[in-house]
Amino acid sequence: MPLGADKMVSLNPHVPKVPTVPVVIDARAALSLASTPNVVWADVRWYLDGRDARAAHEAGRIPGSVFVDVDRDLARPANSPSDGRHPFPSPAAFAKHMSRLGIGDDTHVIAYDDTGGMTASRLVVMLRMIGREASLLDGGIDAWSDASGRSLESGPVRATKHSSFTPVEWPTNRFATTDDVREVIAGGTTSLLLDARAPERFTGAAGVSAADPRTGHIPTARNAPWAAVIEDGALRPVAALHVHYGRLGVDGADDVIAYCGSGVSACLNLVAMEHAGHEPARLFVASWSGWAADEENPVETGEATPLTSPFVPTITATGLSAVRALRRARQKNRLAELEWFEALYRVYLAAFVFGGGVLFISGLVPDEPVSATVARDVGTFGPGWLGLALVLAIAMGLRSGSRGGPLALEDADVRHVLLAPVRRERVLLRPAVQKVRSIIFSTAAAGAVAGQLAGRRLPGTSMGWAWSGVVWGGTAGATFVAMALIAHGLRMRGWMASGLGGVLITWQFWSALPDARFSGPTDLHGGVALWGERIRAIEIVPTIVAALLVLVGLGLLSRQSLEALARRSTLVTQLRFAVTLQDLRTVTLLRRQLSHERNRPRPWFRVPAGRSLPPEWRRGWQGLLRFPVSRILRIIMLAVIAGLCLVAVHNGTTAAIVGSGVVMFILGLEIAEPLAQEIDHGDRTDAYPHQRGPLYLRLLAPSTSMLLPTAGIVVLTMWLTDDSSLAVAAIVALPAALGGLAGACINIVSGAPDQINSNSQQNMMPPEVAGTASLIKGLWPIVVSTVGSLPMLMAREASDNGQGAPAAATRVAIAVVLLVALVGGWVRFRDDIKNWFANAAAESRGQKRTGAST
Amino acid sequence: MSRHPKPPAREVSRDSSQVHEVEKPAALIARALAKDYGDGPALHPLDLRVEEHERVALIGHNGSGKTTFLRMATGLLEPASGSVTVFGEAPGSMEARRRLSYLADTPTFYEDLSVWEHLGYTARLHGRADWEQRAADLLGQLGIYERADDLPTRFSRGLKQKAAIAMAFIRPFDLMLVDEPFVGLDAEGKEALLELFDEASSAGASLVVATHELGFVTTTQRTVALRDGALIFDGPSSQAKARGLVAVEGTAETES
Known part of the structure; x- marks a missing residue:
C-alpha cells in the first residue's frame, strides 16, 4: 500500500527521513527486537478518568521500559482555551523530554499502553512526524505478557541515561489549524473530518461535562470512535480497518483531518489508518477542547451526515x-x-381501445330496447340470476382462500420480512388492503360496463344503470376478497370450500329457476343491479355485510399460512411481469401453477402403440390425456359460458360477441397446450432435424380434434337455454371454437423467440409506437377469436331481416374457416416468410452498397 | 415405485428414546416430523435433536429431504405430521424468528435495493441499529466490499450467494440453518464462510448446515445423513467418513 511518505519528504524539507520501522508492531516481532541496543520501550499509559498512570507504571511494566507522561512530556500548558488541553510542546521542549527518557535520534521507540493504543499512539505519531523510528505495540502490555510469558517488572520509575535528541520543527503539513477546519466547514476544501470520540459525545447525547464544555461535534465531521478499531484489546485486522476507514469515506477524500477530545485518541486513528495502508492524515491538535472553547465556532449535534448514497x-x-x-x-x-407522460399515454390508449372500441363496435349494430314483457321478467327473475354473481364470488373466494390466496407478496418480503421478528399482521395489512382496493375497483368497473350496456336496452337512465352496476360489482368483489382472506385465515380445506360454494351456487341457481317457490341467499344482492330501474333500501344489506366481512378478513391476517405465501410469492412475481407484457398465455400458465394444478402422473388412458401415428400427434395426445380433472372442468365451464354468450348475441345483446371471443380464446389457450409446451422449450425444438413450421402445425392436430367435443358442449348449452337456436347453434359453434384456437395459436407462436431479436427494435421505437405495437400484439389474437363468433351475429341480422338464418351463418362460417386456414398457413410458413424478407432486405442492401462503390 | 432401490436399514446411532426425555432447552427438536408434497413422502417421520452450541453437518443426495427439513424448521413449510420446535417455540413464532437465521439455497433479493441497503434493512428488521460496522466487516471478509452499492439481483450466482451470506450473518441469531451454502462460491468465499461459521460457533450459536463440503464436515462433531427422505445415519462425523457416507453421499461436483 502506498503510504505517501515520500510525498511528505518532498513537501517538507524539515523532515530528514522517513521512518523505516512499521507503524504497528506485534508483540512477537517486538520481542525479537528486544536485544537490539537502540530499542526503547515506552510506557504511555494515561487515564481519562483520573487514575494515576505513574502508579500503574510502578505497579507493573514491561521490564526496562521508561515512563512517558502524556501531560508533561507530550504536551505543554495551553496559552489559551482555544489551544485545547494538549497542545504540542515546542520542538526544544520535546527534544529535552525525549533525551531525558533515553530516546535519541537513532532510537526505535516501541510505545505501549493498556487500551490497545489510545494513548501510546500520541507518542508514535509525534516521533514519526519528525522522521524518528517509532512503533505502536499491538495489544499493548497484555500482548507482551502473553507473547513473552514473562512477568512484569515493578518498582519506582527508573532513572535513565540521557541520549542526544536533536530538536526538529513540527512539520506543518501534518497538522490542521482551527482556520483550516473553518475552511473545511465553509466548503472551501474537500477534507474529511474524523472525530475519534465515543458516539454519545459525538452526538451530544452525553451532555456537557468537564471534557466537553459544549456538546456535539464539528459540523460535517464523521464519527470514527477510537474504540471501533480495537477488538479484544488489539487493533483489528488490516482488512477490517481498511473497510472501516473506507466506509467512513477516507478513500474518496483528498485530505483527512483527525481530531478527538484533546488530540490524544485521534492519534490512534492516524496510526490505524497508516497501518491499514491509507495516506497519512493530519491532526487537529486543539481538537474538540479547543474548538468548543471558542463560542464563535459552529457546532453540530446528532447523527453524522449519512454515508449511504x-x-x-x-x-x-x-x-x-x-x-x-x-x-x-x-x-x-x-x-x-x-415517466408520467408515457404512463398517462398508455392509460389513455388502453381506455380508448377497450372502452371506446367496445362501445363503438356494439353501437354499429344497434341494440333494440326490450319489450315490456321482457322488462317485467327482468324485474321478477333478475335478482335471482344476478345474485348468482355474489354466490359465485363467495365460492371463488372460499376456493382461493383454501389454496392460500388471495395475497401475493414479493418473494424477498416473504424471506426477509416475514421471517423477521416483526408482527406479521402489521406487515400484511398493506398488501391486503391494496388487494381489496384493486379487486373492488376492477369488479366495480366491470359492473359499470355491464350496467351501461344493460341500460341501453332497459328502461331507466344509462347513468342509473351504470351506478347500480358499480355497487353490484364492487360488493361482489369485496365479498370475494373477504371470503378468501377468511377461508385462508381459518385454514379451510379445499373440499370444504368447494362443498360450501357448491351448495350456495346450487341453492341460488335453483331459486332463480322460473317455477321456484323459495328465494335464494343472494337475491338482495341481485336486486342492487336493478337500481337503475327501482331502488329498494333493504338491498344495501349485502354491501354492508361485505364491508364487515372485509374487516373480519383483515382481522385474521395474523393466521395467514407462511407456506402458502411463500409458494405464491415466486409465481406471482412472474405473473405480474407477464401481465405487464400483456402475455395472456403466460398468465394462464402461471394461474394454473398458482392454483396448484398439476398434470396427472398417469394419463387417462394410454395412446395405443403403433407406427402409423406421427410422433408429434402421439406427443400431443400424451399431453392432452394428462389434463387434470380441474382443467377439464374448466374447459367445460368455459364452453358453457361461450354458449351462453352466443345465446345472448342471438337474443340481441351485440356486445356479448366480445365475451364469446375472449372465452373461446382462453379455451383455445387451454387446448393448444402441446404446441405451447413445445414453444416454451424452444431450444429443444431447435435441436430437432425439422423445420419449426410443419412441426408446430402437426402438434395442433390433436388440439383441433379436441374442438369437436367442445363445440358439442356449446351447442348443448345453446339448445338448453334457447331451443329456437338449435339449427344456428350447430353451424356457429365449431367456427367459434376454431376462431378461439386460431387466436390462441397466434398468441402462442408470436411468443416464440424470433430469429432476429426484436427486443432492441422495440427499445429503439418511440414509446407511442411501441405502446401501440404491444397493445396490438396483445389484442390481435382476441380480435381473430372474436371474428370466429361473427356467424352468430350475421344469423341474427338475417333472421331480423326475414332471411334464412342458417344460410347466412353458413356463409360467414366458411369465411371464418378460410381465415383460420390463413392463420394455419402463417404458423406453417412464418419462418420461411421471415427468412425471405430478411434475404430480400440483405440483398437490396448489398446492391446499394455495390452501386455506391462503383 | 419398485424401480427405486429400497433405502437400507436405518442405522441410527442415537437412541431415539432419548428424544422423549424430559424437556431440556435444545436449539432444534423434530419429533416424527414428516412432509408429503402430494406425490409420495418427501420426508419420512424424522426425530432429531440439535443442542445449543452444537454444530451439525446434514448430508444427502439431491431430493433426500434436506431442504424440506430445513424449510419446515423455519416455518416456510408446514409439516404434514409430527412437529418441530426452535428453542422450544413453534417455527415461525416471534421468538423463533428472533433466534433463527436461515440461509436458503436460492438467494432472494429486492430488485431495487443495493447490497448495503439489504443489509441495513435486514439488520433493522431484527432490531439491530448499529449495523454499519458489522456490515462493512462482513462485506470485507467476503471480499465484496466494493460491490456494496450495487444491486444484487444483477450479480452472478457466486456473488449473490456472498450477499445472501452477509444478510444471514448481519442479524443476531442463536441457531442458523444453512442450505448448500458453498455452491457457486470461489475458494476465498468458502474460506470466509468457514471463518464466519467458526465465529458463530465460538459466539455460542448452533449450526445445521446442509452441505457436501468436506471442509465443513470435517469441522463438525456430528453428521446427519438423509436418503430418500429417511434418516440413515446420525453420529460422529469421523464415523460418517469412515463408513464412506461423506464420500459416497457427498460428491461435491455433482451438486449444482
Whole structure:
C-alpha cells in the first residue's frame, strides 16, 4: 500500500527521513527486537478518568521500559482555551523530554499502553512526524505478557541515561489549524473530518461535562470512535480497518483531518489508518477542547451526515418501522423513475381501445330496447340470476382462500420480512388492503360496463344503470376478497370450500329457476343491479355485510399460512411481469401453477402403440390425456359460458360477441397446450432435424380434434337455454371454437423467440409506437377469436331481416374457416416468410452498397 | 415405485428414546416430523435433536429431504405430521424468528435495493441499529466490499450467494440453518464462510448446515445423513467418513 511518505519528504524539507520501522508492531516481532541496543520501550499509559498512570507504571511494566507522561512530556500548558488541553510542546521542549527518557535520534521507540493504543499512539505519531523510528505495540502490555510469558517488572520509575535528541520543527503539513477546519466547514476544501470520540459525545447525547464544555461535534465531521478499531484489546485486522476507514469515506477524500477530545485518541486513528495502508492524515491538535472553547465556532449535534448514497434515504428505524420506512422510500424511488407522460399515454390508449372500441363496435349494430314483457321478467327473475354473481364470488373466494390466496407478496418480503421478528399482521395489512382496493375497483368497473350496456336496452337512465352496476360489482368483489382472506385465515380445506360454494351456487341457481317457490341467499344482492330501474333500501344489506366481512378478513391476517405465501410469492412475481407484457398465455400458465394444478402422473388412458401415428400427434395426445380433472372442468365451464354468450348475441345483446371471443380464446389457450409446451422449450425444438413450421402445425392436430367435443358442449348449452337456436347453434359453434384456437395459436407462436431479436427494435421505437405495437400484439389474437363468433351475429341480422338464418351463418362460417386456414398457413410458413424478407432486405442492401462503390 | 432401490436399514446411532426425555432447552427438536408434497413422502417421520452450541453437518443426495427439513424448521413449510420446535417455540413464532437465521439455497433479493441497503434493512428488521460496522466487516471478509452499492439481483450466482451470506450473518441469531451454502462460491468465499461459521460457533450459536463440503464436515462433531427422505445415519462425523457416507453421499461436483 502506498503510504505517501515520500510525498511528505518532498513537501517538507524539515523532515530528514522517513521512518523505516512499521507503524504497528506485534508483540512477537517486538520481542525479537528486544536485544537490539537502540530499542526503547515506552510506557504511555494515561487515564481519562483520573487514575494515576505513574502508579500503574510502578505497579507493573514491561521490564526496562521508561515512563512517558502524556501531560508533561507530550504536551505543554495551553496559552489559551482555544489551544485545547494538549497542545504540542515546542520542538526544544520535546527534544529535552525525549533525551531525558533515553530516546535519541537513532532510537526505535516501541510505545505501549493498556487500551490497545489510545494513548501510546500520541507518542508514535509525534516521533514519526519528525522522521524518528517509532512503533505502536499491538495489544499493548497484555500482548507482551502473553507473547513473552514473562512477568512484569515493578518498582519506582527508573532513572535513565540521557541520549542526544536533536530538536526538529513540527512539520506543518501534518497538522490542521482551527482556520483550516473553518475552511473545511465553509466548503472551501474537500477534507474529511474524523472525530475519534465515543458516539454519545459525538452526538451530544452525553451532555456537557468537564471534557466537553459544549456538546456535539464539528459540523460535517464523521464519527470514527477510537474504540471501533480495537477488538479484544488489539487493533483489528488490516482488512477490517481498511473497510472501516473506507466506509467512513477516507478513500474518496483528498485530505483527512483527525481530531478527538484533546488530540490524544485521534492519534490512534492516524496510526490505524497508516497501518491499514491509507495516506497519512493530519491532526487537529486543539481538537474538540479547543474548538468548543471558542463560542464563535459552529457546532453540530446528532447523527453524522449519512454515508449511504444520496438517492436512497437512510432508514433509521428498526423492526416494524423499518418496514414502513423502506416501503415509503421504495415507493418514492419508483415514482421518481416513472415517466408520467408515457404512463398517462398508455392509460389513455388502453381506455380508448377497450372502452371506446367496445362501445363503438356494439353501437354499429344497434341494440333494440326490450319489450315490456321482457322488462317485467327482468324485474321478477333478475335478482335471482344476478345474485348468482355474489354466490359465485363467495365460492371463488372460499376456493382461493383454501389454496392460500388471495395475497401475493414479493418473494424477498416473504424471506426477509416475514421471517423477521416483526408482527406479521402489521406487515400484511398493506398488501391486503391494496388487494381489496384493486379487486373492488376492477369488479366495480366491470359492473359499470355491464350496467351501461344493460341500460341501453332497459328502461331507466344509462347513468342509473351504470351506478347500480358499480355497487353490484364492487360488493361482489369485496365479498370475494373477504371470503378468501377468511377461508385462508381459518385454514379451510379445499373440499370444504368447494362443498360450501357448491351448495350456495346450487341453492341460488335453483331459486332463480322460473317455477321456484323459495328465494335464494343472494337475491338482495341481485336486486342492487336493478337500481337503475327501482331502488329498494333493504338491498344495501349485502354491501354492508361485505364491508364487515372485509374487516373480519383483515382481522385474521395474523393466521395467514407462511407456506402458502411463500409458494405464491415466486409465481406471482412472474405473473405480474407477464401481465405487464400483456402475455395472456403466460398468465394462464402461471394461474394454473398458482392454483396448484398439476398434470396427472398417469394419463387417462394410454395412446395405443403403433407406427402409423406421427410422433408429434402421439406427443400431443400424451399431453392432452394428462389434463387434470380441474382443467377439464374448466374447459367445460368455459364452453358453457361461450354458449351462453352466443345465446345472448342471438337474443340481441351485440356486445356479448366480445365475451364469446375472449372465452373461446382462453379455451383455445387451454387446448393448444402441446404446441405451447413445445414453444416454451424452444431450444429443444431447435435441436430437432425439422423445420419449426410443419412441426408446430402437426402438434395442433390433436388440439383441433379436441374442438369437436367442445363445440358439442356449446351447442348443448345453446339448445338448453334457447331451443329456437338449435339449427344456428350447430353451424356457429365449431367456427367459434376454431376462431378461439386460431387466436390462441397466434398468441402462442408470436411468443416464440424470433430469429432476429426484436427486443432492441422495440427499445429503439418511440414509446407511442411501441405502446401501440404491444397493445396490438396483445389484442390481435382476441380480435381473430372474436371474428370466429361473427356467424352468430350475421344469423341474427338475417333472421331480423326475414332471411334464412342458417344460410347466412353458413356463409360467414366458411369465411371464418378460410381465415383460420390463413392463420394455419402463417404458423406453417412464418419462418420461411421471415427468412425471405430478411434475404430480400440483405440483398437490396448489398446492391446499394455495390452501386455506391462503383 | 419398485424401480427405486429400497433405502437400507436405518442405522441410527442415537437412541431415539432419548428424544422423549424430559424437556431440556435444545436449539432444534423434530419429533416424527414428516412432509408429503402430494406425490409420495418427501420426508419420512424424522426425530432429531440439535443442542445449543452444537454444530451439525446434514448430508444427502439431491431430493433426500434436506431442504424440506430445513424449510419446515423455519416455518416456510408446514409439516404434514409430527412437529418441530426452535428453542422450544413453534417455527415461525416471534421468538423463533428472533433466534433463527436461515440461509436458503436460492438467494432472494429486492430488485431495487443495493447490497448495503439489504443489509441495513435486514439488520433493522431484527432490531439491530448499529449495523454499519458489522456490515462493512462482513462485506470485507467476503471480499465484496466494493460491490456494496450495487444491486444484487444483477450479480452472478457466486456473488449473490456472498450477499445472501452477509444478510444471514448481519442479524443476531442463536441457531442458523444453512442450505448448500458453498455452491457457486470461489475458494476465498468458502474460506470466509468457514471463518464466519467458526465465529458463530465460538459466539455460542448452533449450526445445521446442509452441505457436501468436506471442509465443513470435517469441522463438525456430528453428521446427519438423509436418503430418500429417511434418516440413515446420525453420529460422529469421523464415523460418517469412515463408513464412506461423506464420500459416497457427498460428491461435491455433482451438486449444482
